[in-house]
Amino acid sequence: MATNRGLVYLGPKKVEVQSIDFPKLALGSRKCEHGVILKIVATNICGSDQHMVRGRTTAPPGLVLGHEITGEVIEAGRDVEFIKVGDLVSVPFNIACGRCRNCKEGRTGICLNVNPARPGAAYGYVDMGGWVGGQAEYVMCPYADFNLLAFPDKAQAMAKIRDLTLLSDIFPTGYHGAVTAGVGPGTIVYVAGAGPVGLACAAACFLLGAACVIVGDLIPERLAQARSFGCETIDLRQDAALADQLEQIVGVPEVDAAVDCVGFEARGHGAEHGTEKPATVLNSLMTVTRAGGAVGIPGLYVTDDPGGVDDNAKIGSLGLRLGLGWAKSLSFATGQCPVMRYHRQLMQAILYDRIQVAKAVNVTVISLDEAPKGYEEFDKGAAKKYVLDPHGMVRSAAA
Numbered sequence: 001m002a003t004n005r006g007l008v009y010l011g012p013k014k015v016e017v018q019s020i021d022f023p024k025l026a027l028g029s030r031k032c033e034h035g036v037i038l039k040i041v042a043t044n045i046c047g048s049d050q051h052m053v054r055g056r057t058t059a060p061p062g063l064v065l066g067h068e069i070t071g072e073v074i075e076a077g078r079d080v081e082f083i084k085v086g087d088l089v090s091v092p093f094n095i096a097c098g099r100c101r102n103c104k105e106g107r108t109g110i111c112l113n114v115n116p117a118r119p120g121a122a123y124g125y126v127d128m129g130g131w132v133g134g135q136a137e138y139v140m141c142p143y144a145d146f147n148l149l150a151f152p153d154k155a156q157a158m159a160k161i162r163d164l165t166l167l168s169d170i171f172p173t174g175y176h177g178a179v180t181a182g183v184g185p186g187t188i189v190y191v192a193g194a195g196p197v198g199l200a201c202a203a204a205c206f207l208l209g210a211a212c213v214i215v216g217d218l219i220p221e222r223l224a225q226a227r228s229f230g231c232e233t234i235d236l237r238q239d240a241a242l243a244d245q246l247e248q249i250v251g252v253p254e255v256d257a258a259v260d261c262v263g264f265e266a267r268g269h270g271a272e273h274g275t276e277k278p279a280t281v282l283n284s285l286m287t288v289t290r291a292g293g294a295v296g297i298p299g300l301y302v303t304d305d306p307g308g309v310d311d312n313a314k315i316g317s318l319g320l321r322l323g324l325g326w327a328k329s330l331s332f333a334t335g336q337c338p339v340m341r342y343h344r345q346l347m348q349a350i351l352y353d354r355i356q357v358a359k360a361v362n363v364t365v366i367s368l369d370e371a372p373k374g375y376e377e378f379d380k381g382a383a384k385k386y387v388l389d390p391h392g393m394v395r396s397a398a399a
Helices: 047-053 154-159 161-168 170-180 196-207 220-227 242-250 280-288 322-327 343-351 357-361 368-379 393-398
Strands: 005-011 014-019 036-044 069-076 088-091 138-141 188-192 212-217 232-235 255-260 289-297 331-334 363-366 385-388
Touching: 005 368, 014 368, 036 088, 036 161, 036 393, 047 368, 069 138, 069 161, 088 154, 088 161, 154 161, 154 393, 161 170, 161 343, 161 357, 161 363, 161 385, 161 393, 170 196, 170 255, 170 289, 170 343, 188 196, 188 280, 196 212, 196 220, 196 255, 196 357, 212 220, 212 242, 220 232, 232 242, 242 280, 255 280, 280 289, 280 322, 357 363, 363 368, 363 393, 368 385
Parallel strands: 188 212, 188 255, 212 232, 255 289, 289 331, 363 385
Antiparallel strands: 005 014, 036 069, 036 138, 036 385, 069 088
16 A cells, blocks of 8 residues: 655644645545545645744644655546656646635635635645645645646756746745735835745746845854845844835835735834734835835745743734825735746746756755754854755765
8 A cells, every 4th residue: 555654733833744645636525536646745844834833823633744846746636637657847836726706816825615614725734725735755736637736848848847836835935925015026016024935036036027136034054045145135134124125225214016925924123023023014014115115025924923022922913104195105915825826937037047946945855754854944044044854866866
């Protein structure tokens, strides 16, 4: 009988690689003829996963983690017409049916049919439909023809797998943040957060033609990583106001576009950098974005946070200066990135060497067994994007 192993969330700060069920083409008691089973080639640790592992969500013990999946099709259901056994595919982290009103409008992050609790679903994530995650050796993916992106040349894709594995989430998510913030040729952009999504966003800003990309963070190593591919940086531990620090770089205390790549575990700036201030980033971006500009918010905000700093934060209610945003006629874009809106174009940008996103985010390949250590190092602020290689295929491709 085929075996499978996956990374299981056991409770705050506790994850463990365990034997788990081998996936079946089934949804409960019925056959899932529109699904496929993947042998996972690469599966990544995401900052969103880290929120769960820190105990900052209502994730249940026993959840198999992982929503950033790239894999090889080893079995396909009867109704799968276009994805074939042997295909190497990128799996959007949002699961979408392709049939509901939102999917037909291209809003696949809020599919109406794949999660009984709320619009939108994802693999291995709290409140996202209970789908088994992909930080494992094998996983089942439903609605395969609609969701999956098959790479046109398998050998070429394996040669660029460190970049292509980022198509499942952080590259499209960072790109979406930039697009919704209005980034385009000649724009000046401020990206809050130099974690993997922030770095992917900064790289995406250059791809979109930004003239100057400024990245702010509290961790020097992450700022150094941002500088490695041409970003200006701001150390938010400094006491100077963000607007004043921006003025030192671009001559004015504002930017054309801003992107929040931090989310609800934001910390204060300056003297308050050791204190959690969940509204800090959003309020600071409203302050420094020019009148009539836009703020992209791919950073995660939740409705339930057991570790919130106060009763309001525990239910996702934050003290926002909405009046300031209104007075400046700012636009805001929130929610899951609809990965399928972008992933084919971004794949082409990678395959034609228009971007080296793996280098920008410092992809670091580790084994599935090393995943708990990867979470621990990531939690300490490592300037790396950890990519799990459960079958050794990523390392073999680089050999």
